[in-house]
Amino acid sequence: AQSVAQPEDQVNVAEGNPLTVKCTYSVSGNPYLFWYVQYPNRGLQFLLKYITGDNLVKGSYGFEAEFNKSQTSFHLKKPSALVSDSALYFCAVRDNGDSSYKLIFGSGTRLLVRP
Amino acid sequence: NAGVTQTPKFQVLKTGQSMTLQCAQDMNHNSMYWYRQDPGMGLRLIYYSASEGTTDKGEVPNGYNVSRLNKREFSLRLESAAPSQTSVYFCASALSPYNEQFFGPGTRLTVL
Numbered sequence: 699a700q701s702v703a704q705p706e707d708q709v710n711v712a713e714g715n716p717l718t719v720k721c722t723y724s725v726s727g728n729p730y731l732f733w734y735v736q737y738p739n740r741g742l743q744f745l746l747k748y749i750t751g752d753n754l755v756k757g758s759y760g761f762e763a764e765f766n767k768s769q770t771s772f773h774l775k776k777p778s779a780l781v782s783d784s785a786l787y788f789c790a791v792r793d794n795g796d797s798s799y800k801l802i803f804g805s806g807t808r809l810l811v812r813p
Numbered sequence: 814n815a816g817v818t819q820t821p822k823f824q825v826l827k828t829g830q831s832m833t834l835q836c837a838q839d840m841n842h843n844s845m846y847w848y849r850q851d852p853g854m855g856l857r858l859i860y861y862s863a864s865e866g867t868t869d870k871g872e873v874p875n876g877y878n879v880s881r882l883n884k885r886e887f888s889l890r891l892e893s894a895a896p897s898q899t900s901v902y903f904c905a906s907a908l909s910p911y912n913e914q915f916f917g918p919g920t921r922l923t924v925l
Binding site: 707730732734739740741742743744747749788792794799800801802803804805806 | 817844846848853854855856857858861863869871872903905910911913914915916917918919
């Protein structure tokens with residue numbers, strides 16, 4: 699069965715500094731990986747995905763993520779954080795060998811960018 | 814386009830009452846999903862519909878039923894609400910099970 703872990707409940711970073719939000723996964727087949735962001739009292743918004751191809755994926759709002767198969771990781775990164783990036787971030791994984799089509803979400807990481 | 818819409822936005826029920834959460838999408842997506850979000854637990858899949866005419870259980874289906882009314886609409890029913898069903902419920906849709914999902918604004922449900 700697939701699973702995903704976000705080891706940090708909260709990440710704190712100063713505005714202008716680079717940020718990383720960590721995600722590791724476990725699947726039996728090949729992974730489809732996603733990052734979503736949730737602002738207060740809102741639904742989740744899609745940021746980026748990895749299906750196949752280039753290990754570095756670029757997404758919305760200047761975010762990018764690097765797929766590392768050997769470390770089974772898909773960390774979210776941004777070169778220069780903004781206060782407006784403060785939100786709850788979710789990593790999600792689907793096993794492309796799983797016919798159930800289920801997308802499994804991590805528990806979320808709260809990003810706090812201080813001015 | 815409105816995207817994914819959900820009604821109601823808020824609801825308070827007493828234990829044992831029933832209700833239906835409505836979800837509709839106008840993106841011509843084939844797949845639709847219902848999740849619940851609880852603090853510290855991320856999102857958990859309740860039911861999903863990979864395509865019109867099919868529905869399947871997710872991680873936490875007990876106490877819920879769903880209906881894929883047509884391609885646009887996917888409803889979630891609580892037959893006899895329990896306090897453990899207090900949560901925020903999100904509906905999502907996707908072009909296919911292989912594509913990214915688009916989420917509605919959520920329904921905050923409290924069961925007393």
